[in-house]
Amino acid sequence: MMDSIWDYEMLGPYARFDIKEELEAMLAQYRLLLQDERNREPLKTLKVYYA
Numbered sequence: 001m002m003d004s005i006w007d008y009e010m011l012g013p014y015a016r017f018d019i020k021e022e023l024e025a026m027l028a029q030y031r032l033l034l035q036d037e038r039n040r041e042p043l044k045t046l047k048v049y050y051a
Helices: 005-010 012-016 019-034 037-050
Strands: none
Touching: 019 037
């Protein structure tokens, strides 16, 4: 949770995004893609490279 306006200022252009909401939407899409067996290996590979 942000403590002050300065914390939001540190985010720069991202300060206007509701980050939690965006992450939840991305996670929902990720879970949907994981349901298809063909997507599992590529998604795991991406997870390794971007972790």
